[in-house]
Amino acid sequence: MSDLYSAGTPGPGSFLLVHRGEVVAVAVVGLVLGIVALVWPDATLTTIAIIFGIYLVASGIFRITVAVLPHPGGAGLRWLSGILGLLVTAAGVFCLASPEKSLVVIAFVIGFGWIAEGVIDIMAGIQGVVSPRWLAIVSGVISIVAGVVTFTLPALAVTAFLVFGAILLIVVSISTLLTLPRRSTVAAS
Numbered sequence: 486m487s488d489l490y491s492a493g494t495p496g497p498g499s500f501l502l503v504h505r506g507e508v509v510a511v512a513v514v515g516l517v518l519g520i521v522a523l524v525w526p527d528a529t530l531t532t533i534a535i536i537f538g539i540y541l542v543a544s545g546i547f548r549i550t551v552a553v554l555p556h557p558g559g560a561g562l563r564w565l566s567g568i569l570g571l572l573v574t575a576a577g578v579f580c581l582a583s584p585e586k587s588l589v590v591i592a593f594v595i596g597f598g599w600i601a602e603g604v605i606d607i608m609a610g611i612q613g614v615v616s617p618r619w620l621a622i623v624s625g626v627i628s629i630v631a632g633v634v635t636f637t638l639p640a641l642a643v644t645a646f647l648v649f650g651a652i653l654l655i656v657v658s659i660s661t662l663l664t665l666p667r668r669s670t671v672a673a674s
Contacts (some may be wrong), residue, residue: 508665515591515658522651526644529651531584538580545574587641596635596642603628 522529542553548570552563580587606625635642 498558505665508528509660512658512661512665515654516662519651519654519658522647522654526651530588530643530647533588534584534591535640537591538577538584541573541577541580543577545570545572545577548573563600569583588643592635592639594638595646598633599628599632599635603632651671 501541521626543671550570552567552570603625606615606628608625609615610621615621
C-alpha cells in the first residue's frame with residue numbers, strides 16, 4: 486500500500502491516520518456541491534458570480550490600501566497599484582450588480598484564451614516546433630472552434646462548464662470515498 490496510507494511514524498506517510506476525517510468531510514462537501522450544481526445550475530452560477538464579485542472588491546480595496554500606505558516601491562508602483570485597485574474594485578461592483586452579465590464576460594475571457602491557444606498550437610504545428618505536427622494543428626483547430634462557440638453562445642458555454650465541473654466534482658468525491666481505506670485498515674498498517 487502507498488506511503489500515503491501508512492500509519493507508521495508521524496510524518497507525510499501518516500496523513501490519513503491524522504486527517505482521515507478531513508478527507509471524508511471534503512469529499513462529502515464536494516459530493517453535495519456537485520449535486521447542488523446539477524440540480525440548481527442557475528442559482529449556482531449566480532452564486533459563483535457573486536462570490537467572484539466579492540473577491541474582486543476585496544482584492545481591489547487591498548490594492549488601493551497598498552497604494553496609499555508608504556512602502557519602498559516608489560511612486561510609480563503605488564500609482565499603478567492604486568489604478569489597478571480601482572479597476573478591480575469596479576469590476577467587482579459590476580459582478581455584484583449584474584451577476585449574469587459577469588458570467589458572460591468570464592465566458593468571453595475563456596473563449597479568447599482558447600482562440601489564442603489554438604492559433605499558437607496551429608503555428609507550432611506548421612513551423613514543426615512540436616511533434617507530431619498534425620496533432621498540434623488538430624488541437625489548435627479544436628481550441629479555435631471551442632473559443633468561437635464560447636463567444637457565440639456564452640451562456641450555454643458557462644452552463645456546460647458548470648455541468649461538466651459538477652459531474653467531475655461528484656465523480657472525484659465518490660472516488661475519494663470509495664478508495665479511502667477503512668479506519669481499521671489505516672490503524673493496522
